[in-house]
Amino acid sequence: MTDLLATARALDAADPLHAHIDAFAPAPGVTAYLDGNSLGRPLRDIPEKLAAFVREDWGTRLIRSWDEQWMDLPMVLGDRIGTLALGAAPGQTVVADSTSVLIYKLMRAALRQAQSPSEGGTPRTEIVIEAGNFPTDRFLAEGVAAETGMTVVWLEPDPVDGVTLSDVDAVLSDRTALVALSHVDYRSGALADMPAITDAVHAAGALMMWDLCHSAGVIPMQLDQWGVDMAVGCTYKYLNGGPGSPAFAYLRRDLQGVLLQPIQGWWSAADIFAMGREYVPASDIRQLLSGTPPVTSMIAMQGMLDLIEQASLDAVRAKSVSLTDFAVAAYDEVLAPLDVRLLSPRDAARRGGHITIGHPEFRTVTQRLWADGVIPDFRFPDGIRLGLSPLSTSHEETLVGVLAVRDALTAA
Template structure:
């Protein structure tokens, strides 16, 4: 397969938008030029249109469906399930959690085969890996996590600590720049069992330095786990090369698996058969059909499974993985940086004069695929935007996230959304 090697980051040069009379017009002209030269622009048509929606800026929370999803689901019901019936388990479904995990690992995670599996929800997989990590070395009974992490991660950490008697060490990072290497170095010790952090901050979009932070955890003898929910499919990474021990990510954001699609877990090969996850279901047994009197876990990545995999919910993401393979994750990241750069520029020119704060890092290399902006009136503004067909999302206390999924979002759509935020805010203040 050949890939387009052109740089998908047309320069954000103000001369491109010359001749416009207003900042908004200038930005729209610039966006039009960027779309015209976007090597990934042809993929926009792969996504189903949403009637009544002018700008969908929530792809970092729920990715848009591909056009072929209805036929993909129909073919599954007609053929794989409807015709092959239970025979499809032997023919394809038994291996699907591992095969799909390998594909996610190869295309988006920098993970060799046999280390990634699709199963359960994000919360269940984080629980499994947290418990397994804390049980690994009885001399280590501290769990490091940040106060601003996604609620699920924090709630699970508190629950696991209560179950195991572990102590939580909290990091309080900069709310815009996120967790830094020094923050981790200041709290880890010979008592640390696990450091659990998010690769991309769900609020600010801050991108953590995965290799350096992982190394800092390892220097203290701790295991390192990453939540990849806001980075998988939009930020390239090298889990194997960077020595990551454990990771969990969802598939309904940038992997477009649909609402409730199952999560994936990564477990470094050297830890397979060493860590033992706590939900001992039949799918993780060494011999799944032995139906024996006692549980013996599988020694490979299948050990992270528990119950019967949600096969139907694994269908939608497969088409998105095809698109990522065609585009390459590096090209997706390059366009993501251009989209978020444009959103920051639009903020500066259209929203900052209205008192809107930029709550994300300015440097594209330090942020993921979304930009967050803040204003006291944004809760009401978001309701107005949704009613008008502009769909970002609101995050407490006063932030709007502009989630720009590169394969489904255009530059014009991005600027149109920011202009709509300006108009709704001005209307609200009148």
């Protein structure tokens, strides 16, 4: 048996990002937090930043802060996320509503366009989505299809390897209006081939939308270069914006003013203060807004964006690969002999920032782990996800979690 603890400590000693762990607030009673892919840890300075916001921006400047800084905040933060995490030039990303609302807006906008093709074109009638995608994505696709008279085409990929180019190619046709997929599978962590799939969808004449919730802030991407049409991602996982922090949406520049979102609020009007009788949408990325932005909920993510900028997303990805590779090695040594299954790709190039392991006893095991201060999360029917947020997680903490799973399972 290898000395896993010695290996973990050696990896941490060589980790160029290890010092960033101290930027995150400690959680009393928690010995291993392995759920950063669900809710990122808060930075140490968040309490003071929130207090300063209440004391100064809100408490002192009052409504003047709208003119001084808040009016542009959705676009300013969107541009930062686009630049640091998405490979997107300014003016194409905005921080606005929840993930669900933004997915709905973009799906509905895409299908409105598909039902009104250019002269001589044939209306398209199908939405393609994975049958095992996150429930929000699937439920919204079904709802939008019902509203528009579209048909949902369900992909059934391998549950570990996730959606592949061949899976998508097999269902594309001149009926396809929109393909909506997750960049990283929320269950297995499988990483989809975004550029190849996007190219195939475009070759079929359809639009491509990506859910970036499990990849934004941990997987480098090039939305502009890869020709992505639309994307949505949350900010409370690897961007550490806090519970319920608003999502972001990306809409390629040449589609702005062409794809029209359905929730016509005053914040997306061309002249927001004209209070006109008729709605005229803004021609830029602001068209994706609807109501007043949740300014207070945009504070926490700004510190995490600073950290990502300091570290570089390429370095974050390298640390992520190191953590998940080590977790797989630890699984092989201490969990595989206990009939635990690996439910994630072994190849790091095909894997996002978490790994999933499976065993029939894992629902009960997860309850024991939480009670003991080890925090992964459980995914039905029998999976535990180990979400290893690179800037806040060490290899030794990862090992503590894997060994705790072993100990809880053997005690069952």
